Amino acid sequence: MESTTSSDAVSMAGWLLIALPLAGAAILLLGGKATNSFGPAMATGLSWASFGLGVVALLQLAAVDPEQRSTHQVLFDWIPAGAFNLQAGLQIDTLSISFVMLITFVGSLIHVYSLGYMSHDPDKRRFFAYLNLFVASMLLLVLADSYLLLFVGWEGVGLASYLLIGFWNHNPAYATAANKAFWVNRVGDIGLALAISLMFATFGAVDFASVDAGVGGASTAALTAIGLLLLLGACGKSAQFPLQSWLGDAMAGPTPVSALIHAATMVTAGVYLVVRSHAIFEGAPNAQLAVAVVGAITLTYGAIVGCAKDDIKKALAASTMSQIGYMMLAAGLGPIGYAFAIFHLITHGFFKAGMFLGAGSVMHGMHDQVDMRRFGDLGKYMKITWITFGLGWLAILGVPPFSGFWSKDKIIEAAFVGEGWRPWVFGLAALLGAGVTAFYMSRLFFMTFHGKARWTDDPPQHPHESPLTMTVPMMVLAVGSAALGLILGPTNIFSNWLEPVTGHHEHHEPVIAVPVLMAATLILVALGAGLAWVRYGRDEVPVNAPAGNALTQAARKDLYQDDLNEAIFMWPGIKLVRSVIWTDNELVDGGAMGLGKLTGAASTRLRRLQNGYARSYALTMLAGVVTVLGALWVMN
Numbered sequence: 088m089e090s091t092t093s094s095d096a097v098s099m100a101g102w103l104l105i106a107l108p109l110a111g112a113a114i115l116l117l118g119g120k121a122t123n124s125f126g127p128a129m130a131t132g133l134s135w136a137s138f139g140l141g142v143v144a145l146l147q148l149a150a151v152d153p154e155q156r157s158t159h160q161v162l163f164d165w166i167p168a169g170a171f172n173l174q175a176g177l178q179i180d181t182l183s184i185s186f187v188m189l190i191t192f193v194g195s196l197i198h199v200y201s202l203g204y205m206s207h208d209p210d211k212r213r214f215f216a217y218l219n220l221f222v223a224s225m226l227l228l229v230l231a232d233s234y235l236l237l238f239v240g241w242e243g244v245g246l247a248s249y250l251l252i253g254f255w256n257h258n259p260a261y262a263t264a265a266n267k268a269f270w271v272n273r274v275g276d277i278g279l280a281l282a283i284s285l286m287f288a289t290f291g292a293v294d295f296a297s298v299d300a301g302v303g304g305a306s307t308a309a310l311t312a313i314g315l316l317l318l319l320g321a322c323g324k325s326a327q328f329p330l331q332s333w334l335g336d337a338m339a340g341p342t343p344v345s346a347l348i349h350a351a352t353m354v355t356a357g358v359y360l361v362v363r364s365h366a367i368f369e370g371a372p373n374a375q376l377a378v379a380v381v382g383a384i385t386l387t388y389g390a391i392v393g394c395a396k397d398d399i400k401k402a403l404a405a406s407t408m409s410q411i412g413y414m415m416l417a418a419g420l421g422p423i424g425y426a427f428a429i430f431h432l433i434t435h436g437f438f439k440a441g442m443f444l445g446a447g448s449v450m451h452g453m454h455d456q457v458d459m460r461r462f463g464d465l466g467k468y469m470k471i472t473w474i475t476f477g478l479g480w481l482a483i484l485g486v487p488p489f490s491g492f493w494s495k496d497k498i499i500e501a502a503f504v505g506e507g508w509r510p511w512v513f514g515l516a517a518l519l520g521a522g523v524t525a526f527y528m529s530r531l532f533f534m535t536f537h538g539k540a541r542w543t544d545d546p547p548q549h550p551h552e553s554p555l556t557m558t559v560p561m562m563v564l565a566v567g568s569a570a571l572g573l574i575l576g577p578t579n580i581f582s583n584w585l586e587p588v589t590g591h592h593e594h595h596e597p598v599i600a601v602p603v604l605m606a607a608t609l610i611l612v613a614l615g616a617g618l619a620w621v622r623y624g625r626d627e628v629p630v631n632a633p634a635g636n637a638l639t640q641a642a643r644k645d646l647y648q649d650d651l652n653e654a655i656f657m658w659p660g661i662k663l664v665r666s667v668i669w670t671d672n673e674l675v676d677g678g679a680m681g682l683g684k685l686t687g688a689a690s691t692r693l694r695r696l697q698n699g700y701a702r703s704y705a706l707t708m709l710a711g712v713v714t715v716l717g718a719l720w721v722m723n
Contacts, residue, residue: 100140100141100143100144100147100179101144101158101160101177101179101230102160102162102177103137103140104137104140104141104144104187104191104226104230105137105177105223105226105227105230106223107133107134107136107137107140107223108130108133108134108137108219108220108222108223108226109219109220109223110133111129111130111133111134111215111216111219112130112216112217112219112220112223114126114129115129115130115212115213115215115216115219116213116216120212122212123212126211126212126215126216127201127202127205127211127212127215128202130198130215130216130218130219131195131198131199131201131202131215133219134191134194134195134198134218134219134222135191135195135198137191137195137222137226138188138191138192138195141184141187141188141191141192142188144158144179144184144187145184145187145188148179148180148181148184153583153586153587154587156180156181156587157178157179157180157181157587157588158178158179158180159176159177159178159179159232159296160176160177160178160179161174161175161176162174162175162176162177163175165236166235171291171292173233173235173292173293173294174294175233175236176231176232176233176236176294177230177231177232178230178231178232178295179230180587180588181584181585181586181587181588182359182362182363182429182585182588182589183229183230185429185433185581185584185585186225186229186355186359187226187229187230189351189355189432189433189436190222190225190226190229190351190352191222191226193346193347193350193351193436193437193440193564194218194221194222194225194347194351194352196440196560196563196564197218197343197346197347197351197440197444197560198215198218199556199559199560200343200346200444200447200556200557200560200561201214201215201218201341201343202556203553203554203555203556203557204341204342204343204447204451204557205341205343206556208341210254213254214251214254214341217247217250217251217254218251218343218347220243220246220247220250221244221247221248221251221347221352221353222352223243224240224242224243224244224246224247225240225243225244225351225352225353225356226240227239227240227243228240228241228243228244228356228359229356229359232294232295232296233293233294233295234279234282234283234286234293234294234295234298235283235293237360238279238280238283241276241279241320241324241356242276244324244352244353244356245269245272245273245276245324248268248269248272248337248344248348248353249265249266249268249269250265251340251341251344251347251348252264252265252268252337252339252340252344252348253265253266253339253340254340254341254344255339255340255341258339260339261339261340263336264333264336264337264338264339264340265339265340267332267333267336268333268336268337271323271330271332271333272323272324272330272333273323274319274323274330275319275320275321275322275323275324275330276320276323277319278315278316278317278318278319278320278322278323279316279317279319279320279360281316282313282316282317282319282320285309285312285313285316286298286313289301289305289309289313290305295363298366298367299366302366302367302369302370303370305370307370307371310367310370310371310374311371311373311374313367313371313374314364314367314368314371314373314374314375314377314378315374315377317360317361317364317367317368317374318361318374318377318378318381320357320360321356321357321358321360321361321378321415322357322381323357324353324354324356324357324360325353325354325355325356325357325358325411325415326354326385326407326408326411327357327381327382327385327408327411327412327415328381328384328385328388328412329648331385331388331389331408331648332645332648332649332652334349334354334404334405334407334408335392335396335401335404335405335645337404338398338400338401338404341447342400342443342444342446342447342450343444343447345400345403345404345443345446345447346439346440346443346444346447347440349403349404349407349439349440349443350407350435350436350437350439350440350443351436351440354407354411355411355432355436357411357415358411358414358415358418358428358429358432361378361415361418361419361428362418362425362428362429362588362589365418365422365425365589365590368419368421369421369422375419375421376419377419378415378416378418378419379415379416379418379419379420379509379513380419381412381415381419382412382413382414382415382416382417382418382419383412383416383512383513383516383517384412385408385409385411385412385415386409386410386412386413386416386516386517386520387409387412387516387519387520387523388408388409388412388646389405389406389407389408389409389410389411389412390405390409390520390523390524390527391523391638391642391646392405392408392642392645392646393405393406393409393523393524393527393528393531394523394526394527394530394639394642395635395639395640395642395643396527396642396643397458397459397460397632398457398458398459399446399449399450399457399458399459399462399531399535400443400446400457401457402459402527402530402531403439403442403443403446403531405527406439406483406524406527406528407439409520409524410431410435410439410483410495412520413431413495413498413517413520414428414429414431414432414435414498415428416498416502416513416516416517417431417498417501417502420501420502420504420505420513421592422589422590422591422592423501423504423592423595424498424501424502425585425589425590426581426582426585426586426589427494427497427498427501427582428498429581429585430493430494430497430575430576430581430582431491431494431495431497431498433494433571433575433581434482434490434491434493434494434567434568434571434572434575435483435491435494437479437482437490437564437567437568437571438478438479438482438483438489438490438491438564438567438568439479439483440564441475441476441478441479441561441564441565441567441568442476442479442480442483444557444560444561444564445472445475445476445479445561446476447557448469448472448552448553448557448558448561449462449465449469449472449535451553451557452465452468452469452472452549452550452551452552452553453465453542453548453550454547454548456548459531459534459535460534460541460628460629460630460631460632461541461542461543461548461630462534462535462536462541462542463534463535463537463538463539463540463541463542463628464536464537464538464539464540465535465536465540465550466536466537468550468551468552469536469550469551469552469553470552471552471553471558471561471562472552472553472558472561473536474565475558475561475562475564475565476532476535476536476561477532477536478565478568478569479564479565479568480528480529480531480532481568481569482568482569482572483495483524483528484524484525484528484529484612484616485521485524485525485608485609485612486609486612487609488572488573489568489569489572489573490567490568490569490570490571490572490573490576491572492572492576493572493573493575493576493577494572494576495521496521496604496605496608497576498517499514499517499518499521499604499608500597500601500604501597502514502516502517502518502597503597503598503599503604504595504596504597504598505598510597510598511598514597514598514599518604518607518608518611519611521608521611521612521615522611522612522614522615523615524612524615525611525612525613525614525615525616525619526615526616526618526619527619529615529616529619529620529623529624530619530622530623532619533619533620533623533624534623534628537623537624538623538624538625538627538628539627539628541628541630543630
């Protein structure tokens with residue numbers, strides 16, 4: 088094993104970061120029931136061990152000069168093919184280690200939470216094996232030094248998400264949700280696979296260093312094609328328009344899975360891919376613009392859908408879709424937005440994981456109920472869940488000084504930078520999205536924890552607080568929701584930290600003054616939260632959802648995304664397959680079988696002439712002679 092870094096500690100940490108949770112998954116899956124007694128605790132410990140190694144690597148990088156904060160470790164020769172030799176290697180730099188810290192810390196807290204949440208599940212060993220596999224795959228994705236090795240982690244994440252979403256696959260609806268997530272992601276994966284193939288054709292290499300070095304000599308057309316294909320891959324993994332339909336259904340998995348997918352791992356992969364590939368997008372302005380457009384559409388789409396969901400987990404899923412849209416918008420703005428995209432990704436990882444775990448705590452205390460119209464006044468009975476969830480709610484609203492204020496508001500400011508139509512379209516989308524976010528997240532908070540209790544007696548509800556194994560991770564995440572943005576934001580520590588990867592950018596003033604933008608954002612947030620309080624905190628909330636207007640009905644059905652997919656992709660495919668089957672059965676098989684039947688019928692009739700009677704044969708000969716003579720007579 089060869090290392091090109093000056094720090095052996097960082098190199099050693101690189102492969103062990105992945106190896107530890109991967110070993111945990113292997114032991115639990117291969118060990119079977121023999122690991123039931125110690126498996127979950129072991130998986131949790133290995134995840135925390137990866138976090139410890141990540142801290143070591145982080146401190147090592149922080150101790151050197153910024154230009155030296157990149158470590159490359161060659162593991163082995165992977166694909167030698169003539170002049171082409173791709174090595175499997177890991178790259179630890181300021182971008183990848185930022186993801187490592189998020190994945191391992193939040194992921195480990197989710198492991199701890201799962202010890203309580205899944206304590207009564209008879210198959211929890213397998214669940215923890217999948218959690219370890221998920222963490223290991225995501226770590227490989229962000230630490231890989233080439234697009235091909237990244238693709239291995241990318242597919243590992245897809246496999247782990249399929250296994251976890253469909254963990255309770257004895258329920259047909261949950262199995263269907265897992266299949267839907269799997270196949271929609273395969274559409275995006277085709278884009279990433281084609282992008283890697285086009286990179287090889289263009290640059291003769293697929294490792295990050297060679298691709299980045301070759302961008303200057305590539306044509307704009309090639310870079311644009313690669314960028315759009317990378318964006319397709321990112322849309323699938325990060326649930327961005329038009330491949331976002333799987334995200335709401337992914338709530339079928341146990342709630343810790345939702346927290347892991349939506350906060351620390353899967354949906355962040357697309358943002359990582361775009362920022363890691365910034366050199367390609369900067370050489371392809373149209374592809375970069377497409378990233379921003381997709382982000383703006385998705386943040387608006389998710390916000391609208393979130394306003395109409397009564398399922399607490401699906402409302403949070405719509406929120407994730409919208410917040411990832413903010414990150415994609417920032418990544419599509421170019422150098423001014425890269426650091427803000429990752430900054431919001433980090434803060435979002437804390438407050439969204441905390442809220443998903445809070446939703447799981449509510450379900451734990453409410454007999455697995457998810458309909459918010461059947462909640463109300465739970466803050467009185469679940470104080471810790473109410474406080475921790477409330478801190479996450481304030482963070483996602485962007486209320487100062489909570490984390491979202493320092494990260495999301497920076498994206499809004501960056502969206503208003505530029506010339507022509509772009510700052511007005513992107514900036515207004517981001518600004519209005521903040522107001523709608525305040526409404527639907529406040530709606531969720533008030534319907535769950537405030538107002539009149541709307542519990543039912545079928546089944547009987549006895550709301551109660553969750554055990555410490557569940558509430559302690561929520562408390563830790565709540566602290567991050569409250570303080571992380573304040574620590575990293577005003578000091579510009581995080582932006583400076585990412586500069587060795589994303590580059591330095593000059594400050595540009597938005598088309599609207601920053602104080603005005605800040606005031607406008609806070610006013611819209613206050614209006615959105617106030618309207619939600621009037622409708623869902625103060626006023627009576629109907630236990631059964633009213634019909635609503637056309638937009639509400641559309642939002643409840645995800646703006647008819649599934650109907651559109653079925654109309655454009657599924658039903659034409661079904662009709663084509665049915666047409667091919669009919670052609671095969673009726674024309675091909677039917678023609679062949681019909682000819683056989685005709686031959687058989689003719690043979691049956693001709694066989695009747697062979698009866699063995701001389702008089703029949705003589706009569707037949709006479710008929711033949713008469714026929715011949717008649718023909719000759721006609722001809723003459």
